[in-house]
Amino acid sequence: MLAVERMKLFTTRSPWWCALVALATTIGFSALVVGNADDGGEFTATVASTQFGYSFGMAVIMVLAALAVTTEYRFGTIRTTFQAVPNRAAALVAKTTVVALVALVIGELSAFGSWALALVLKPNAPLALDTAADWINVAGVGAIYALAAVIAVAVGILLRHSAGAIALLLIYALAVEDLIRLIPSVGDDIYQWLPFNVANKFLTGDGASNMGRNVDAGAPMSTAALSQGWSLAYFAAVAVALLAIAVATARKRDA
Template identity: 35%
Template sequence: MSTTMTHTGAAASPSNGTTGRQTRFIDAIAFERIKVSSVRSTWWTLFAAAFITIGTGALGGGGADQGDTAEIVLKDIFIGLPIGQLAICLFGALAATSEYGTGSIRSTFTAVPKRPRLLAAKALVVCAVSLVTGLLISFGTYTAGSLSLGAAAPHPALSDGAVLRVVVGGGCYLGVLGVFALVMGLVMRASAGAITACICLTFLLPLTFRALSDLGVLLLKWWPTEAGQRILDLVPATRYLSPLPGLGWFAVCTLVALIGAISRVSRRDA
């Protein structure tokens, strides 16, 4: 009698929305998508970042004058992108640490016992949201900045392959950055620590490197987030990685870090 009841209870477990089978990867993706979409603060944060970044882009474009080059104009338009970076870092970190803060991570691991599968699904969802948001922010910023340019100022056009690469690449950079912040959240397991680590690795350490001489140039060249930001250079700088290799290097470093974080989480207690 007891054996039958136990078997029935286990088979009827609704943790994955199915009966009598293990959670598939597609189920884990749906699980993570629902969790992300149900957190209102996440969407308000991303909306505020987009609004401020696009507004700053409009102001930057309005400040351009006739003597500026297309490279300077584009940098002025995207001057507010660090705000978008901060919001994406916040989103990626909280996607991992919020469950540790509430203790719901135990229920998550119960629903999807295979942790690598769960964390891969979480990374895919975070990357998708960050990428779509990043592309919307990047194209919105470019459009607002271009519309605010004066008649005499240079107008960087998307028909120029380098300009299109900057705009699309900016969104792709934010997509990778979301996963990078997720890794920090998985490692730190605390929101304050993960966000602080993201700010240090993305903003503070590169500023410190700029105060150094030749060593600082070498560190900036290979520092993952700095290498990824080279995608925003309309004219590549010879002392740094080229735009596409730089973004590729950032993506590879983030993937390696993600694999390490998944391995660590799989071995430790919730």
Template identity: 35%
Template structure:
């Protein structure tokens, strides 16, 4: 297993696309975090100005710890899901690129246990992406604490809810396994990446357009459950379980797709 992990690490680090995606993720996440902090200041000052004239909203716009991960996830609605979409692209390409250039045949000849190969491939990408996302979450928190004024930032800090800081790495690791599974099933980079982008950014949000029926169906959407675990989903939806069960639901969805990919990869030719 150690040699397989080493081989997959070399494959990942010897190509440029993972490096460029990581750089783009860092720049985008930290840039969006800074922008979000500036917008939070503007919103709070606008609220204060309106309050002095007697136009008071329901409550002032205080920031919480979940704001620190909006840059990583992609600050809705500016770039919805931009951060984790990059992770899914890298994970899918880790499989589909081998199918495209035919190197997967040599890989499977060297290690006949195909499920072990794909598990090692997903584990390497998941570990790197999870560590990067965890670091970005804490750096994003530091940027917000440095930019946002004291009053709107009173609920920011390590003394408050820390779920978002370990929740994002868990979510990122799960989407890596999902992306590797989808790439294994489809084998084509364009098809796998298109599906991984369209599903969370178009198919699931479009369900909201169907009124009450759509809201009832939306709570069963896998990515919507993952976002609720992170505290970024619509809290007014008719949820049937708590946030931790939302994580279990999303993990079960990933496990089903992963099991299907492992079954298919054993049954067909490389």
């Protein structure tokens, strides 16, 4: 099933284009931030600033993941899949696994590509991966991309419509969580537990990879109350829970 899902994914154009756009967007935004950083000033390039564009690439990855499942519903090929594999849960988990692994690879390529380009642009900046915080800030992007892909697949299974799934994912990831902070009294408290804010806490931690400089030199800091390790576990739990709901729903309804 994994081999079949791999072939289905890579024999269409959209995953290739999404992968290229994710890499170009992430590395491009990071290059802009690092290229305009000071040399030795408050906005000196740091490891955190090399990952400034990861959220833009994550949005593209979620589009890729949503299309991987909604395209099958659109063209009716999901019926053939379920006829060949009557165990719908196994088929959908196999698809999710392949998409998540692809997202993991793209995430690592974009993260280390951004960091490597920063080394070329600012060879004298403190960009060495000397601490655990530095490594998490870079290598952790792949894990976040993979879990974001699982969430996107789950939403695609639930909605079964490409435009609707993509619109919902992008609006939520890029706007809704920040807008919730505007709710009087309780907005900030709710925001602390929203999944993508928590995922950002895993990457940025307490800002150690910013080396104490202005936080604007890197990705925005998270307000999540959890530690880095628990933040990753929380984000993973949200992804797995959504996938479980989606699979259970797919098993009960007509293809």
